[in-house]
Amino acid sequence: MDDIEAKVIETITQLNDEENLDIDFPESYIEDLSKAYVKNDLTDDELTQLIRKLKMAYDRAHVEAGEAVGTVAAQSVGEPGTQMTMRTFHYAGVTELNVTLGLPRLIEIVDARKEIATPTMDIYFDEERRDDEEFVRTLANQIGKSTVNDIISDFNLNYGTMEVEAVLDSKKIEEKRLDREEINAAIEKAFKKADIKGDRIIVPSSKSDKSDSKFEIRELRLLADKVRDLQISGIKGIGKVIIRRDEEWIIHTEGSNLKEILDMDGIDHVRTTTNNIHEIGEVLGIEAARQSIINEAQNTLSEQGLSVDVRHIMLVADIMTSEGTVKSIGRHGISGEKSSVLARAAFEETGKHLLHASIRGEVDDLTGIIENIIIGQPIPLGTGSVGVKMDYKNE
Amino acid sequence: MKIDIQDHMLVPKHEIMTEEEISDEFSDVDYDFKDLPKIKSNDPVVKAIGAEPGNVLRITRESQTAGVFVTYRIVED
Numbered sequence: 466m467d468d469i470e471a472k473v474i475e476t477i478t479q480l481n482d483e484e485n486l487d488i489d490f491p492e493s494y495i496e497d498l499s500k501a502y503v504k505n506d507l508t509d510d511e512l513t514q515l516i517r518k519l520k521m522a523y524d525r526a527h528v529e530a531g532e533a534v535g536t537v538a539a540q541s542v543g544e545p546g547t548q549m550t551m552r553t554f555h556y557a558g559v560t561e562l563n564v565t566l567g568l569p570r571l572i573e574i575v576d577a578r579k580e581i582a583t584p585t586m587d588i589y590f591d592e593e594r595r596d597d598e599e600f601v602r603t604l605a606n607q608i609g610k611s612t613v614n615d616i617i618s619d620f621n622l623n624y625g626t627m628e629v630e631a632v633l634d635s636k637k638i639e640e641k642r643l644d645r646e647e648i649n650a651a652i653e654k655a656f657k658k659a660d661i662k663g664d665r666i667i668v669p670s671s672k673s674d675k676s677d678s679k680f681e682i683r684e685l686r687l688l689a690d691k692v693r694d695l696q697i698s699g700i701k702g703i704g705k706v707i708i709r710r711d712e713e714w715i716i717h718t719e720g721s722n723l724k725e726i727l728d729m730d731g732i733d734h735v736r737t738t739t740n741n742i743h744e745i746g747e748v749l750g751i752e753a754a755r756q757s758i759i760n761e762a763q764n765t766l767s768e769q770g771l772s773v774d775v776r777h778i779m780l781v782a783d784i785m786t787s788e789g790t791v792k793s794i795g796r797h798g799i800s801g802e803k804s805s806v807l808a809r810a811a812f813e814e815t816g817k818h819l820l821h822a823s824i825r826g827e828v829d830d831l832t833g834i835i836e837n838i839i840i841g842q843p844i845p846l847g848t849g850s851v852g853v854k855m856d857y858k859n860e
Numbered sequence: 861m862k863i864d865i866q867d868h869m870l871v872p873k874h875e876i877m878t879e880e881e882i883s884d885e886f887s888d889v890d891y892d893f894k895d896l897p898k899i900k901s902n903d904p905v906v907k908a909i910g911a912e913p914g915n916v917l918r919i920t921r922e923s924q925t926a927g928v929f930v931t932y933r934i935v936e937d
Contacts, residue, residue, distance in 0.1 A: 492927030727863055734863045738870065745870065750905035751933075752919055753870035775924050789898040789936060 469499045476512055488520050531850035533834075535784075538777035545771040546571065562707055562717055564740075570765045574758060577742065577785065577793035584721035584741045586703075589733035590714060600731060601714040603642045608718065608726065609706035610699035611641060613652070613692055622689055627670040627681060629689050635664065643698055651697045668692055700725050723748045746791045754791050758782040808835040865904055872921040876911050877932075881918075885932070899933040911935050 473495055477488050490498075498519070502512055528534060549568040565573065565582045573581050588608070594600045614620075618634035638645065652659050652666060660667040670685045702722040709715050721739040726732060727748065739745060740761060746754035762778045784799060785792055792798040800812045806822040806829050821827075829836055834844045843849045865871055877885070886893040893916060899906055901913050911917060915935045923929035 491923075491925075491929070493923075493925065494927075496927060727865075735867055735869050748904060749865050749868055749871050750903045751899055752872050752874070752905065752921070753865075753868065756870045756872070756921075779925075783897070787897040789900040789903065789933075 469502060470495055473498045473502065473512070473516075476509070477516060480513065480516060486517075486520060488516065490519070490523065494519065494523070529847075531845075531847045533846055534780060538780045541773055541777045542781070545766060545769075545773055548771065549769050562705070562719060566765060566768055571762065574742065574762050574765065575781065575785075575794045577791045577798065579743050581741055583719075584702075584739060584744075586716075586718040586721045586723065586726060586739045587737065588716040588718065588726060589736040590731055591733050594731045595713040598714065601708060601716065604729070604731060605706045605708050605716050606641045606643060607698060608700050608703055608716065608729075610704050611643065611697050613695045613697060616641065616643065616648070616697070617693075620689075620693065622685055624682065624685070627685055629668040629670075629685065629692050631666045631668075631692060633664045633666065641698075648697050652695065655695050656692070666692075742791055751786050751789055751791070755782045755786040758785060758791075803833070805829050805831075805833050805836045807831075807839050808833050811835045811839065864908070866908055871905060872919050874905050874909055874911075875918045875920075876909060877916045877918050882916050893932070894934060896932050896934045898936045901935055901937050906935055913937050 477490065480486050481488055498512075498516065501507070501515065507515065546568060549571065562585065563583050564585055569582070589595075590597075590601060613631065616633055616637045617631050618637070619630075619632035621630045622628075623630055633648070638648070649661050652661065656668045658669050660669075668688065670681060670688055700722050702720045704719040706719070707717045709717060721741050721744060723737075723739045723741070723744050724747075727734055727737060738757070742754055742757050742761065745757045759775065759778050759782045762781070763773075763775060766773050781794065785794065792802075794800065796813045801809065803809050803812075806818060806827050810818040810822075831837055831840065831842070832845065834846055837844045866874070882893060896916065899917060901911075906917075909917075913935050917933050917935065919931050919933060921929045921931065
C-alpha cells in the first residue's frame with residue numbers, strides 16, 4: 466500500500482506544481498484515494514481526474530470563515546438529544562453492572578461532573594496473561610471489594626458472653642483466592658481484642674463491665690455489623706467486579722481507580738480505561754481527557770441509535786479542554802467565563818451578572834454575537850464578520 | 861512498577877518544539893502563538909516529557925476524520 470500512497474502523493478505534487486492547484490489533503494484522503502486506485506484499477510489519467518474532482522468536493526465541504534460552527538454543533542447534538550430515553554439505568558452489555566446511559570450520561574459528560582453516577586473500568590491484560598484464567602481471577606479478587614461477610618459459613622451473637630463469633634469458610638476463601646494471613650491481619654488490625662483460632666474468630670464487645678446490659682446489647686449488634694462489613698481485600702474506590710470472556714479475559718468494575726490499577730502488574734497499560742473523564746485528565750493528561758470526552762459522547766449517542774457527526778463532538782471536546790483543565794459547558798464553565806457582561810447576563814443569572822458588573826465597573830467591548838444582538842447591531846458572523854475601512858494613506 | 865502513560869491509547873504524541881520550529885510554524889498565522897490552547901504545567905504528560913511553562917508542544921493526534929492531525933498547546937502554570 467505504501468508505494469501506491471507514494472504514487473498518489475507524487476501525482477498530487479505534480480498537479481500542484483503544474484497547475485498551481487494548492488491541494489493539501491489530510492492523510493485519510495490519501496489512504497482512501499489509494500484504496501480507490503487499487504480497487505477500481507484506475508489508469509493514471511483517471512487518478513488525476515479523481516484527484517481534481519475530490520479537490521472540488523473538498524473545497525465545497527470546507528467550513529467558510531465566519532461560519533457559526535458552535536451553533537451548528539449545538540443544534541446537531543441537541544436535536545438527537547430530544548429523542549434520547551430519559552431512563553437512567555440500563556445494563557450495558559454486561560449483566561449485573563449498572564451504567565448510566567442516554568440523556569443523563571450525555572448531560573454528565575458536558576457538565577464535566579467530578580463525581581459521576583456510575584464510574585466503571587474496563588481492565589485488559591497484557592499479552593502473556595490474556596488467556597490465563599487463574600491469574601485473572603486472582604487479580605479480580607485483589608481488585609474487587611470483599612468483606613468478612615463474603616467468606617463466613619456461620620455467624621453468631623453470643624449474648625451470654627457478649628461476644629461475636631464468626632466461622633470462616635475455607636472453601637469460600639479458596640474460591641476467592643484470598644490469603645489467610647492477610648485476612649487474619651486485617652481482622653486483628655480492626656479489632657484489637659479479636660481471638661482467632663483456626664477458622665473460628667471471636668470478637669468480644671468493647672465494654673467489659675456488664676452493669677448496663679441494655680446498652681450493651683445494642684453495642685454488640687453494632688459490633689456484629691462492623692465485623693461483617695470489615696473489608697479484607699480490594700482497591701479503594703472499587704466495589705463489585707465482573708469477569709468476562711469475549712476473545713480474551715476482561716474485568717469490568719463498579720467504581721474506578723485508574724491510577725492504582727495501571728500501576729499493577731499484568732495489566733494492559735494501553736487499553737485499560739475508565740469512564741470517569743476527570744480521572745483520565747488527572748492520570749493521563751488533558752489530551753487523553755479530550756479523546757475520552759469524544760469517545761464517551763459518541764458511544765452514548767450511538768448506543769441509542771443516534772448518529773451525530775464526530776466533528777461536532779470534537780468541537781465540544783476542544784472547547785471543554787482548551788484551558789488545560791476539563792471545564793463544563795454552562796453556567797460554571799464556558800458560558801460563565803465569557804468576557805462580555807451582556808453575553809453572560811443573557812445566559813443565566815441575569816441580575817447577578819449585571820449587579821456585579823456595575824459594582825466592578827466592567828466594560829463591554831461588544832465583540833461577540835449576543836452583545837450585538839442585544840443592542841441591535843449587525844453581528845460579527847458570516848458576512849457581518851468583515852468591515853470596510855478607509856485607507857487614509859492612499860489619497 | 862512505574863508505567864509510561866505515553867503508551868496509553870488515549871494519549872497522543874507530545875513533543876516540545878524548539879524556538880526555530882515555533883517561529884517557522886507561527887510566522888504566517890494571524891494569531892499570536894501565546895493564544896494557543898493551553899496545557900497545565902502539572903499535566904502528567906508535560907511532567908513525563910519535561911516541558912516547562914512557556915514551551916509549545918506539538919501534539920500529533922490520530923483523528924477519526926483526518927487520519928493524522930497536528931495541533932499545538934502552550935504550557936502554562
